[in-house]
Amino acid sequence: MTEFGKILPNSQRIIVINPNMNCGQIKCALFDFDGTLSLLRSGWQDVMVPMMVEILLELKTGETEEQLTNLVRDFVDRLTGKQTIYQMIRLCEEIRKRGGTPKDPLEYKREYHERLWKVIKDRVEGVKSGKIPKDQMLLPCSRQILEALKERGVTLYLASGTDTEYVLDEAEALDIAKYFDGGIYGAIDEWEKFDKDILIRRILTQHKLSGPELVAFGDGFVEIEETKKVGGIAIGVASDEFNLGNWNEWKLKRLTDAGADLLIPDYREWQTLLAFLFCGSDLV
Ligand SMILES: [Mg+2]
Numbered sequence: 001m002t003e004f005g006k007i008l009p010n011s012q013r014i015i016v017i018n019p020n021m022n023c024g025q026i027k028c029a030l031f032d033f034d035g036t037l038s039l040l041r042s043g044w045q046d047v048m049v050p051m052m053v054e055i056l057l058e059l060k061t062g063e064t065e066e067q068l069t070n071l072v073r074d075f076v077d078r079l080t081g082k083q084t085i086y087q088m089i090r091l092c093e094e095i096r097k098r099g100g101t102p103k104d105p106l107e108y109k110r111e112y113h114e115r116l117w118k119v120i121k122d123r124v125e126g127v128k129s130g131k132i133p134k135d136q137m138l139l140p141c142s143r144q145i146l147e148a149l150k151e152r153g154v155t156l157y158l159a160s161g162t163d164t165e166y167v168l169d170e171a172e173a174l175d176i177a178k179y180f181d182g183g184i185y186g187a188i189d190e191w192e193k194f195d196k197d198i199l200i201r202r203i204l205t206q207h208k209l210s211g212p213e214l215v216a217f218g219d220g221f222v223e224i225e226e227t228k229k230v231g232g233i234a235i236g237v238a239s240d241e242f243n244l245g246n247w248n249e250w251k252l253k254r255l256t257d258a259g260a261d262l263l264i265p266d267y268r269e270w271q272t273l274l275a276f277l278f279c280g281s282d283l284v
Contacts, residue, residue, distance in 0.1 A: 002015055004017060005263070008273075013265055014262060014272060015263040021233050023276060026152075026213060026233070027207060029155070030159055030216040031146075031158050031217045032220055032237075033158055035220070035241060037158075039137045040170050044120075045076060053072050059098045071094070072094075079222070080219075080221055085187065086161075089105045127174060134174050139239055140266040140267060141268050142176070148271075157184075159223070160186045161222075163188075197229070200214070200227060200230055201230065211232045216232055221255070236258070237255075237264055238263050245268075
């Protein structure tokens with residue numbers, strides 16, 4: 001027993017929040033990318049949050065850096081899983097609220113990406129050149145669970161709030177693009193036309209699925225919340241990306257609030273997890 005739920009029998013650390021989920025019917029699986037499978041962009045929050053705080057501090061409203069950090073951290077977190085532009089649009093709203101005149105949200109997005117790229121460039125290039133082993137930049141046992149899902153005939157989708165060209169490039173670099181026969185989706189220029197909620201609904205219609213035939217894995221609020229809205233099974237991946245094998249307490253709380261059915265720190269217990277998801281073995 002943990003403060004979040006019961007530990008799944010036969011497992012060390014799979015937490016069951018919702019013991020009444022409908023297991024045994026899975027046909028499609030949707031994965032978020034960053035923080036759920038890929039570690040290439042780990043630490044993006046530590047680039048986005050300070051950048052936004054810096055911009056808001058320039059407005060000299062008398063708010064302290066700490067107050068602004070809490071505010072920014074909260075909305076960045078709440079919007080995680082949606083396309084990056086939504087976080088920038090929210091920044092613009094906060095600037096306006098404080099009497100400032102924001103730039104176009106796309107400009108903030110570009111600036112953020114430039115700063116982030118400096119942090120992640122070596123990782124991406126290292127994986128491409130072979131200097132860094134691919135699986136070192138994936139959450140533990142990601143490849144095993146993806147392969148096991150393919151063996152069970154599950155259609156796999158990858159969806160990210162990061163721009164499509166980067167998601168495709170990074171998924172190829174990590175050699176996991178090949179598993180996603182359902183498609184790989186990221187942010188597009190016409191950002192109003194696509195988001196995870198649209199994709200989730202499209203998957204259900206296309207495959208004529210009922211909710212419990214879809215399972216989603218994610219470390220962001222949005223994918224979990226949207227999956228629950230359509231009655232799917234939502235698995236929160238609450239990994240401490242800098243300390244693999246450990247829980248990220250912040251994510252644990254946010255994913256629980258978002259309505260996750262199950263929580264895992266990574267995929268090391270993929271066999272037990274899949275046995276439960278596909279057979280719906282009894283919970284104690
Ligand atoms: Mg993520």
